[in-house]
Amino acid sequence: MNTQSELLTAAMLCVIVVLNERYKALKNIRKPQRKRLWARKWLQRRNEGKGVSNMVFKELRVEDPASFKNFSRMSAKTFDILLQKIEPFIKREDTIFRESISSRTRLLVTLRYLATGESFQSLSYYFRISVPSLSLLIPETTEAIYNTLKKEYLKTPTTEQEWLVIAKRFWTQWNFPNCLGALDGKHIAFRARKCDGSLYYNYKGFHSIVLMALVDADYNFLYVDVGCNGRISDGGVFSNSTLCTAIQKNTLNFPQATTFPQSAKSAPFVIVADDAFRLSTHIMKPWGQRSNTMAKIFNYRLSRARRVVENAFGILANRFQVLQKEIKLSVDKVQQITLTCCLLHNFIKAKDGKIFYLHGVDVENVNTVSFMEGEWRSSVCLTSLGACNVNRSADEPIQIRQTFTDYFNNEGFVSWQWEAIKKFNF
Template identity: 50%
Template sequence: MDNDNANIARVAFCVGVVAAVLQGRRRNRRRLWSREWLSRRYAAGSMNLLYRELETEDPESFTNFLRMDNNNFRELLELVSPLISKRDTILRECISAKHRLVVTLRFLATGESYKSLQYSTRIAHNTISLFVPQVCRAIYEVLKQNFLKMPRSVDEWEEIAREFQEKWNFPNCIGALDGKYIHFRSSRADGSFYFNYKGSHSIVLLALVDARYKFLYIDVGVNGRVSDGGVFRESTLAEALRQNSLHIPPNIALPGRVLGVPHVIVADDAFPLPYNIMKPYPDRGLSLQKRNFNYRLSRARRTSENAFGILANRFRILLNCINLSVEKVEIVTLACIVLHNFLRSKKDANYLPQGLVDRVMSEGRVIPGVWREGPILDGQLVRQGGNRHNNDARAIRDEFCEYFVTDGILPLGNGM
């Protein structure tokens, strides 16, 4: 009996050894470094060839492909290359900075999934998922200082006010304020933290826009559950307005009027009505004068609506429900915004083609832009109840209202 037990033990031991060896071999089995078809990314049929063909043969399609012309692309590449370049190793050749930037810009322009981009770029989707957020962060870091900044002097604010008066017939206006939802797929661990009243998960993009559709100030990342008033109240912009630290010009009378009023930011009824914010009258039993004021305010607010429309029309990743973590969604949004300002500063006609945004005719009639006909960046924040107005703010609004039906009346066709 003892010998039988010993034999059984020896057999069991041998079986265990053999199983461990086989398992080790399976674990250590050599895997492919890269699939053959992926390694031919610089060969015919890849995005590299397409890029070169568009660059030399069809500049207009090149601009549509990357949302910028070749000169702007090369300038951007020169700026970001130090932050995104990698070195070749003895094992494999790295993906060049140019290809990293091309793939990232195509991702932002189309909203394609990493898996889809894999087949058009011959770069593995897991590799794309690693470098796209890195390139987006690099784009934001190199562009934000020159292309996303608040005015720092009275003269700069007055220039913005002059443009609002010339383009949108609204004096003493230094910006249009609006907020939009950026939708993404939240993880289970987040629960309902990012769940908004529209039934989706999102973060909030709060922005101040000038008369040329450029973003002056942004706040990205507040969860979609927070109301508009909460987003603005906790923003650095609200704090700067409260502290009077933005070097906004002093009060001045509206053209042809006597009473001095502050320079204001126009917003919709989702926002509160503090001293420097101008919002419409509540839509209940309005007089003709107040309806006229609301119309004139909505005209000026079209700058922020148009800015969001251009942004989403040119960088269509923002039209999708982005399948990334909230941190990556934030950096993708920031990259899109600084790219928008970068291209607006270049006055690239291909980036803002004729008819894309709203136009004001000589008689005061507004023609809606083409961007309003398609899907747009999802909309308005929920209105917060109980926004109280102080007497000064209401008096300022009444002064604007009186101006718009006397000295500031539009000639004809005001759309009412």
């Protein structure tokens, strides 16, 4: 009996060994691989002069500079300056297998994406660059632009003298004294991941992050905060920002309170904002719904000064239309794109001068006392923040606002303001 059992066990072991050897042999047999293209033939002809970039550089740039500027959103000279600055960070070497995508093409396709917001698939056909390559080179190029230019072209003033220069421009340009900037925020729409749930879902009915910006009297972005999720209350956007902390701790070195022009009245230097922000010592917002004519005059004068930030957003959205669409990228890439657009806005203005996409922005004519609202306001994906729900502000900010109100209704008046509040329904 024992002998029979031992024979059976030995036979089973032999079968197991044979099957194991067969498994190893089959595992080592290489399966036939499906042949894949290293690159599609029509993509390989990119460097043969058959892509859009060749037409742009050899035809538009030489024969039609205005069209080149419209295509890239900057002049050829400014394009060259930008390329020179970022080329060390985006240049790639050729290999024995294929030629790399040139630095100037990388920059051009990135600028075109920001200008139009077209899909990567659409850009792939135009520039003969594969979608996977575009999904890598566009974020790389925007990151290079931001890291290279941010210290010079997106710098918040930190000295009293710098702030005084800005305040002087607000008085001469917009008739608002002791003003250090205009503050506002907009929702930037993007396609959130399913795992994010309702984290970025705002009360307006879409997923977004908030772009909050401080703008000077000449449409330059002085401070930009991007990334606060659209679900957070609008009053909390500013409260959670580094700008709010810096103002509270006085690390920005705001000038001390001073008298108004041609007046004995004095007040602190302030930032003008709308109802999305809370009234404070350095943040001025409109009076509530009142029949008081003096309050309406203040609201009009503040609105006129605050319009620079609205127009700055209008110029930004017209120039870089990617911000007017739902951006189908991850939230970190959406933040990078938004910051790069704001930075390029300042860079282009500095290099190309007062060349704006002014069509479609708010325009007021003080001679005829007329106002035309910008077309960009109709964009669903670049919408304003809602009103801040605060029961009552502190006494000191209210008194400061009253000082400005008294000044605008007396020695600081402008000749057209009374007719303006009737026409514009303040």
